[in-house]
Amino acid sequence: MPYKVFSIAERPDFSQQLNFENDWPEFILYDPVDSAFFGRLPQVFPEFTVVAVDDHEEVVARGYSVPFLMNTPTRGTLPDRGWDEALLWAFSDQGQGIDSDTECAIGVTVRRDHQGRGLSKIMLEAMRQRAFVRGFSELVVPVRPTGKLNEPRTPMSEYVYRTRSDGLPCDPWLRTHVRAGGVIDSIAPASMVVTGSLSQWRKWTGRPFDSDGWVDVPGGLVPARCVMDSDYAVYVEPNVWVRHRLTDEIGEMIA
Template sequence: MTEKDNIRIVPLAERPSLISRVYEINDSWPVFTPHDPVAGALLSRVPEDFPQYCVVATDGDRVVARGLGVPFNAEIDGREEMPDQGWDRVLVWAFRDRQYGHAPTAASALEISVDVDYLGRGLSYRMLAALRQAAGRQGHGTLLAPVRPTAKHLDPRVPMTEYLRRRRDDGLPADPWVRVHVKAGGTIEKVSPASMTVSGSLAQWRQWTGLPFDRDGDVDVPGALAPVHCDTAHDHAVYVEPNVWIRHGVQPHTG
């Protein structure tokens, strides 16, 4: 048996004892992302409230990856399947629909995080496939994903539309994570220009990043996909993250 074969991926609904453990992994999210107020308020509730849309990978007793997803209703007035406020918006819609009993019409992935010790083993492909299967088991024919390109932070000042035009010699996207989605059958649909927003005082940004934030204008922050805008007169800085909407067709198989 290979090391890869020791890793087991299941819907979180089948392993409810792991709901409280999915954040044990050592992931590589930038330091500022937990300060998105939508994430801070709602993300930790996703595994418990939507376990049938989430998946977990274990290696023995160790949790090594998580995949989170949510359902939402895209047909209510003022909504669409792929909103410009991407990640933040679908997360808010999911909990609002749960509260008011709105039947879901769409499913969206939120994140796939792999423990840094398990990167480079193809686990992200397997987690994406498991999220697609989870959506299919709930009767959905599509899994949407506001994807965060993993290499975009290396060129934060390049517009996302321009970045997505970069291709390898084989025609596949240059970005590694976008390429995983495309190779898995996903279709790049559109840019989500304001998928996540993090705002704070200049003192907060200094504390989060260790950077001075003492000049007006755009600041390049490690891990950020776009510059953070600094306004010293008004004592705040704002980060608006673009993502990429990718659509995956899945086979519904309820029952």
């Protein structure tokens, strides 16, 4: 099935179809940065919000990216706070009218009934191409490795550098990025942070949270930390920074 990709700036009518079901764990929605900013992306950055549509003009995938200024004395490198910091920088810069020098892709979601058809790759390539057209020299991504869900107790520093016999990453989503030309740069150890009372965590995950220590949570890349005496738990998710250098080869592809 052929798909067409548009930005919300090009087709604002598609903004009404962005809220389809996704595979993110419920607790991630309570990351305070997510709560404050994620829902505003199509309105604030419509040209950086892209959708793939099918023959019936139904949105079957969505991708979000944001621009920010990284090369400043107080920033300068990809942040340890990954996904959260990228959103904070982008909205801060936008509010102050600061010109950006970096584009950051922060999420691709494919509708469940269209998964397994290569749409993630299509969306990633569309975001790379559009970043190139806008004049950025690279697209950076705080990647959430999909296979890490199966190994929450494995350190990300160990997991991320596993490769297959062909030299590509074992993780399927990292592998998609590397095949597209991305290079693994570093780990963002505190890319997303969610805190809540133990009753909240029980509601979000169905886990008892009845003893101190680490608790594996559905959809988590790492365990949450339970502190009984203080009646709270915290989840600190590491992501993986991947850099996509945008070269003239991309320009030739879209010429």
